[in-house]
Amino acid sequence: MKRSIALLSALSVLTLLPATALAQDGLTVSPSTVRAAGVVGVELLGCAAADAVATSPGFPAPLKLEPNGPARVTGSTHVVAVAGTYPVTATCGGRTYTASFTVEEPRPLQWYLHPAEVEPGGMVTGGGDMNTGCNGAEITSPGFAAPLRFTRGGNFGRFSGDTTVITTPGTYTATFHCQGGTRTDTRTFTIKGTPPTTPPTTTPPAAGPAPKPKPKPVVKPKGAPETGGGGTAR
Structure with missing residues (x-):
């Protein structure tokens, strides 16, 4: 008897809830747990918009979702390499859809x-x-x-x-x-081989003052006239 009353009570609550509350969230990320820098697929049901975009701090950049069937848009992207649980948000037709996924701790690169x-x-x-x-x-x-x-x-x-x-x-x-x-x-x-060695850098000596120019030698003229005793030749 108690079980029947509980069942009838649950049914009455469901009847009072709006249809949107009964439906599951239309945004799905798969896999829900992904390795660091791995790839996830994003699916949004109930949306036929050609400009739907999914955003998340776990995505390197916003993800444009492409039409993929009636009222269905999808896309895929790499995720960040930092472990944690990240929310995903997409807006379509005035309604906001949300989901989340988890990034595992990075494994050593092979x-x-x-x-x-x-x-x-x-x-x-x-x-x-x-x-x-x-x-x-x-x-x-x-x-x-x-x-x-x-x-x-x-x-x-x-x-x-x-x-x-x-x-x-x-x-x-x-x-x-x-x-x-x-x-x-x-x-x-x-x-293989002997790595080249770089010779030590030597500093050239500082330049001194410029040498002074040597004076030019004095050149005496040749063929000077001879001088006599002052007499007159006859």
Whole structure:
């Protein structure tokens, strides 16, 4: 008897609530928990606006939602690399929709660069696995003749590429860049040979006063007339 009374009471409350309160929130973020710098999909049901936008402090930038069926707009975006729970807001037809998602603590980036020692002007190979860290954009280094870009893909989200190193021996730092500039990681490699040494800088002696010009010698004229005793020749 008590159960029947409770059920009738709940039904009466539902009957009094407006239809909008009975419907689930039309904004969905999936997955609701995502790794740092991962990707989420955003879906808004009940909206046919062509200019719907979803915003969140967990998104690098506002996300424009595109029509994807009757009264449905969707989009996807990378999330930030800082762990936490973030709200998402979208407005359509004068109504505001809200949702939230959680960013997990970042895991160590999984990537490689080999060989660790390479001949001057030789080739190195680098790559990673987007499923255990992030989707790499490129690897850069002062020791590379050009950035290492990922031109090959594989199973389980693997990617790799090659580049040549410069000809100057030494130990250099290589930086792995996640897509979207969300995270970076570094490691070192060595170009074989003896690193060049920079000769010590010597300071030239200070210049003294300019030497005075030497006086020009006096030149006596040649062929001067001879002088006699004052007599007159006869």
